[in-house]
Amino acid sequence: MASDDIWILGIIMTKFGKHADKDVLDLAAEAAMGALADGGVTMKDMGVLAAGSLMNANASFGQQLQKQIGQTGIPVYNVANACATGATALRTAIMAVKAGECDMGLAVGVEKLSGAGLLSGGARSGDSDTYEPKGRQGAVVPLDGRIGTEIMPGVFAQIGMEYGHKYGGTSFELFARISEKNHSHSTLNPFAAYTKKMSLEQIMGDVMIAYPNTRPMCSANCDGAAAAVVVSDTKLKTLSLEQQRRALKVSASILTSDPYDEGCQVLPNVNTLTRNAAIQAYEQAGVSPDDLDLVELHDCFATAELVHYDNLMLCPEGGAVDFFESGATWRDGSTPVNVSGGLESKGHPIAATGIANIWEVATHLRGEAGDRQIEGAKVGLAHVIGLGSACGVHILEKAAV
């Protein structure tokens, strides 16, 4: 009996890092064709394409990709949702299949960011000769550095510090130890941009970007792509047993934006929308945080990882510091978090991230994660945040076949 479940049939990520000899289309094509091959299908089987490349958001990127790998005339959705772009592309394909418009869809995310510096607040125009109020706040000169900071390491530093002010227990060293964990995890991941173990002393002694985030505590700009093929339950049942065995059930696919909270337009509130997404995802999947064998969450900065332990309800409210201190989030802990190395070490090619973290979970559920395999993993959660804000949460389960 067919259900309205949606499955991931094929999924892949390219190695993250420097790909000097490849452009965004090369990387996206590698991921898209890789995901199709992984699922044992072709472009001709796809009924929808959702594509994201944040640095190419006005370039009809999806159609450019079709012109390299297959112009089949299917609808293309070019999506942009900050760092949640990949998850949004995947969710777009899922919605199309769920709506019954087609029985298979392809989602692709790609970015080339090697060598990029600060991605916002990175270029301030000079002061004008004559002061004239401009914009919604009547500013007479640019405000970055004059009224707070616009750089992401600084914004997310404050988000971690705010948690510390509310619940206590945070310190520079605590945040650095979260980064130490992720850099340690990445040593087992051949797909990570950086695979070197870093000691606590190295992390704390590295270049300070925005206290308490030093450089290795920030997400790593790099090149990479990821893609996934989704399929309806009805269609999956017509495919081979091997395809059914390797398929992953999308038990929850949720996207939220930030609801109004006091102060949220002064310092972005990444907490409420994540908690809302998590609540909906657990409800939709019928699983609880205790059921999760692994979690890939959006550690765009070490300070962000801490607050998301709480937002995803992996720990009691206010208990994120104790939860981390218990060792729970190391790969041998009760809830391994970011065994891929996370954005801090695996890297963060923005639009690829929201599919790459789902690939990581999928690969463990398939038992194909090699040296970093979490043994016996059956259920996993992937989370992304795009500042502005968008939050994607997906829960995957191993096939029962």
Place this chain on the structure above:
Amino acid sequence: MSEQVPLVDYLVLGDAPHLEANECTACGARFFGRRNACASCSGTSFAKASIATEGEVKAFTIVAFAAPGVDVPFVAALVDCDGTSVGGNLVNVEPDPEHVHLGMKVQLVTTSVGTDSAGTEAIGFGFQPVD
């Protein structure tokens, strides 16, 4: 004496400098800057509300690396001014973790941002520790 302009239009200069929010008359949500409607209740009526000039630091970062032209290091903070969150820099304090801490009491002060070609001075604001 040369003319002065505020750095942003929600900074009110004069004898008692303070910040002024647009407060939704229906739900009380406060915003800095021009509004189309209220993000909390979608109401369209606003009144000016003076923001307390003393507050408590509930988050901060010490920015050491920024765009060219932005002087570093500086302390960016989120200040709880009697229930209203305000973003601003901490001033008149050493920008290091030994001198800046969560929960510290601060007060609003004005700062000189610069002078334009017509001799007009831009006045900004920051928060300094309360002794």
